[in-house]
Amino acid sequence: MGSVAIVTNDGFLLSSAPNFRDLGGHRTREGRTVREGLLYRSDALHTLSEPDLTTxxxxxxxxxxxxxxxxxxxRLPDVIPDGAEYAAIGVQNAEAAGANFVDLLSDPERARAVFGDGxxxxxxxxxxxxxxTEDEALQGYRELVERAAKGPTALVFHCSAGKDRTGWGAALLLTLLGVERExxxxxxxxxxxxxxxxxxxMRTISADSGLPWEDIAPMTRVRADYLEKAFTTVDTVYGSFDAYVAEGLGLSQATLEEFADRMLD
Incomplete structure (x- = not known):
């Protein structure tokens, strides 16, 4: 086995996957630290450049x-690191409108109906x-936590832009580890x-679909109130984050302890 790079979550680790970063380094409420080099989040991993492959x-x-x-x-298969196990774990219904941006936005009439006028x-x-709340998401995020707790590390999880599906996954993992919401x-x-x-x-799609950029722009960024919507939904539907984890995700206390033991110094 080759040497493992020691990294921080500052800067761009991979120029061809700019949202690839380490979740390590965060402090928890108990004063512990999330270990670096074990848990990475990323955007799409199909376009890695030759220089980035070594890194x-x-x-x-x-x-x-x-x-x-x-x-x-x-459509865009991942580049899998040497010796890594690959797991496809969808967290969205594959037939939902949001799961197929390319197909939806290629139909200007449907695109305007779904995304136009705010x-x-x-x-x-x-x-x-x-x-x-969706079954696919509950099953998928449960498996993400279980794999982070029990599967081989280091681990990387990702979606396309690395901001929404991956964003909630990272928020879930860090909350489980006791990192402050801020x-x-x-x-x-x-x-x-x-x-x-x-x-x-997205600008290319905007031009092709005839949708004004301001109609598409809310989908190209993350906002604190988007993430807050997820946390508020947790409280509304399950009563508390702990209940979401136990009843919604169906994660055992043993798995949570194993995850914390592995990820925290």
């Missing part, structure tokens, strides 16, 4: 968790609600500085 393989990643839908995975913002709030929101908002590729893609 990517140097992180010692042994498990890659792909949160995208089957449509996305088939509807994109309402759509984003619905996405975050569904990431907490730090979790700050980590979540870092994605906004790493969306140049998403912007380029």
């Amino acid at each position: 990517y393989n140097g992180f010692g990643i042994r498990q890659l968790i792909d949160l995208r839908t089957s449509h996305e995975r088939d 509807a994109a913002e309402r759509f984003m709030f619905a996405v975050y609600r569904d990431l907490v 730090a979790i929101v700050a980590d979540y908002l870092v994605s906004n500085d790493r969306q140049a590729a998403t912007d380029h893609w």
